[in-house]
Amino acid sequence: MKNNTIEILVTARRIADHAKNEGIHTAQLQQRAHCEHMGVVLADSVLQAGLNYRTVVQPRIQNILLKFPDMNRITTLSDLIDRGETASFLAWEHPQKTIRFELLVNFLRDRGIEYVEDLRNSLMTALFVTDLQTINGIGPKTVDYMSCLVGIDSIAVDRHVRAFAKRVGVTNDDYYYLQKVFCYAADLLEVPRRELDAWIWKKESGITSSQLGLAI
Numbered sequence: 001m002k003n004n005t006i007e008i009l010v011t012a013r014r015i016a017d018h019a020k021n022e023g024i025h026t027a028q029l030q031q032r033a034h035c036e037h038m039g040v041v042l043a044d045s046v047l048q049a050g051l052n053y054r055t056v057v058q059p060r061i062q063n064i065l066l067k068f069p070d071m072n073r074i075t076t077l078s079d080l081i082d083r084g085e086t087a088s089f090l091a092w093e094h095p096q097k098t099i100r101f102e103l104l105v106n107f108l109r110d111r112g113i114e115y116v117e118d119l120r121n122s123l124m125t126a127l128f129v130t131d132l133q134t135i136n137g138i139g140p141k142t143v144d145y146m147s148c149l150v151g152i153d154s155i156a157v158d159r160h161v162r163a164f165a166k167r168v169g170v171t172n173d174d175y176y177y178l179q180k181v182f183c184y185a186a187d188l189l190e191v192p193r194r195e196l197d198a199w200i201w202k203k204e205s206g207i208t209s210s211q212l213g214l215a216i
């Protein structure tokens with residue numbers, strides 16, 4: 001255990017040093033906003049996996065904020081589901097994500113969670129996090145992503161975080177290992193973990209976009 005902890009700290013230092021070299025301390029790190037609209041939090045959490053955020057997810061989230069301001073609590077979301085309007089709400093027809101959204105709403109309703117504040121408090125308890133991952137398609141990355149959305153300081157290990165780690169030469173791709181490494185790296189850099197997560201996402205997205213542009 002001790003050796004594993006030392007390895008994590010050494011790797012975290014490598015990540016932090018690389019982030020420094022890439023200009024994290026000279027970048028304009030803005031305080032990452034958190035969301036208090038339950039419909040947006042759940043829709044964003046369900047839609048983001050495997051989709052392009054800027055072109056597919058973000059327009060749908062903006063549409064929810066604009067057209068469904070009352071869907072900010074579990075009760076109104078449950079009513080929407082009962083009316084058979086999930087696909088319209090998400091602007092998404094494929095059943096996998098619409099069913100997952102409905103399962104998530106029902107899960108929270110059954111546990112008496114109504115507002116984002118309730119969800120935020122629950123996400124900080126281990127038993128709730130474990131139970132949440134019994135929903136098909138909800139894994140640790142989705143839980144951490146949701147946690148970041150509601151304002152909990154965490155790192156969601158996505159493909160951008162993995163790409164950043166690979167660039168530094170980190171070969172261990174275990175989710176929880178990488179999460180600890182990047183959380184400690186943020187601490188070493190003295191930046192909030194959510195802001196390191198956001199900075200990596202922006203940086204790696206830019207790299208991807210540049211590579212795609214060159215390929216065309």
